[in-house]
Structure formats: structure tokens, C-alpha cells
Amino acid sequence: MEQNEEQTGGTIQDFEAAIAELESVVRKLEEGDLALEASLQLYERGVQLSRFCHARLEQAERRIEILNERGELKDAPAGFDDEDDDRRR
DSSP: OOHHHHHTTSOOOOHHHHHHHHHHHHHHHHHTOSOHHHHHHHHHHHHHHHHHHHHHHHHHHHHHHHHHHHTSSOOOOTTHHHHHHHHHO
């Protein structure tokens, strides 16, 4: 049995595990080989996973905003990516 199948209906471990399981859920639903009830259960699990991931991303965004406010983390200067591209050429 795959790890994703073991987690279905269980607690969500972390962001990476949730994304992996969500991808598995989507893949199974897209295949369309499941009975209606199984599809509904999988869909519900997908919604749980999606909400969990969304909440984690919002938490990360808030942490970044706090760091920006404290001056500990700054945006890259304008044109930074362009300079980096020039160095690679």
C-alpha cells in the first residue's frame, strides 16, 4: 500500500505530504474509474488537503510579511534577476 493511501482519511502530516496526497487524489479522480461514493470521499479528502495547504501558505506569507516589517528580510533590488541572467550568459 502506498503512503498516500495510508494517509487517506487520516491526519495531515505536513505541507509536502499534503501536496503529494492531493496530487494523488486529483490523479485518481481524473482517471474516473471509481464508484460515485468512493469519488465523493476522495473529493472530500481533497478539499481537506487543499484547505490545509492554503492555511499553511497563508501562515508562511504572514511570517514573510513580519520579517519584511522588521527589516530582517528585504526584497531583491530591482533588476536583480536581469543581472543574474547576464552573469549566466
